[in-house]
Amino acid sequence: MQEKTIPNATPGKLIAVEGLDGSGKSTQVYLLKRWLELSGYKVFFTEWNSSDIVRSATRRGKKQNLLTPTTFSLIHCTDFADRYERNILPMLKAGFIVLADRYKFTALARDTVRGCPQEWVEQLYSFAFQPDITFYFSLPLRTALDRILVGRPALKYHEAGMDLGLSPDPVESFKIFQGRIHKTYEALARRHRFTRINSDRPVEAIQEEVRAILRDRIDLAQYKATVPRGWRL
């Protein structure tokens, strides 16, 4: 199945960040974006969120208890495809550095944990380019859980994996669910050659490492923003 993935063939660069909730990846990708912007590079940021279409369908699905692992997976892939073809792909073709806060691996991990066959989900998402770099923010499960459960006690139904019937208690369910996601991420990290970042360190130290890797692996000079002739900023 590995050979079914397509490398990025556009002038742009695709940088994805993945990791458990609470791994600090959103903070890191935000700082990365600010650094690139302030240094004058062409950068575009995109995050994993649901469009109105998916939100309204999942709301109904939840209310009537309709969503199954298969339809959950398909509806999120529909949403991802829309975002991918509308935002990510055009920006890559335009030669931007695209920073994705969560990418297809988020879906691969979640859907596999819900019981969809892994090859099926991998094939489903095979239209989306492999990132040039996938930063995987890794930290001990317990640390991630502590960060999340302290900061945000109200867990959403699917977020807590309640549909899997792991536990009637949302917090308990979330812990078990995240544990399984964690295991799946670890397997994906090997299969898809993630760049692992130890996320159990001060924000500054992590950011320094991330920037160094980017400078090392990408010829940033190619991504300097140029102002078209006749335009003024």
Add this chain to the structure above:
Amino acid sequence: MNQPRTFYGKGIPGVATRDLKGKLIVLEGPDGSGRSTQIALLTEWLERRGHAVEHVGLKRSTLVANELADAKQGNVLSPRTLSLFYATDFADQLEHRILPALRAGFIVLADRYIYTLMARDIVRGADLPWLQSVYSIALVPDLVMYLRVAPQKLMERYIYRGRELDYWESGMDIGYNRSWYDSFIRYQSELHRTFNRLQAVYGFVTVNGMRVPRAVTRDLQTHIESVISPNG
């Protein structure tokens, strides 16, 4: 007996095909080929003979039918997004309508199935292996019949019934031609060619739909009898 029931691929997690005692019968064919008329006639015939019948079709899921209709209205989704949307609609009906009905021993009459969805996408540039993988969740039907009607004939039927050409059924989103008529003929011809390709893979029964409804019904009934009668 017929062959044991299977999915095209791994199917739906946790579903045992042994329990699916009913029959899944699919009627494929373009809009205007007489599908709805035939399904009504076949339902009457089956019910008269004491069979319980369930109907499924495209865009009929509880989960996303409304959203899908909205999305088509605006024509803002890319072909792949629309394709996955239809796959979601299909999966929802498969799990909540088709499988339960088959478990209960119903005859499920499907007004189109994955083949129309695949053909439409192939005409719009999708690749077959990807589609086959997406639809590996689908159950292999007991019988698939394709009502063949030439594009010119379809056009005549539209005109006689005073119906307007449909944007999607004319393939206007593809941009073949600004003329609806030319686009319709070209799109329907491409679909037909694609169905022929799919037939080689999936082995449909082709039924000539360009005859009086009664004659078509008799043909369909003969094919259905061969899969529902116990000594097949």
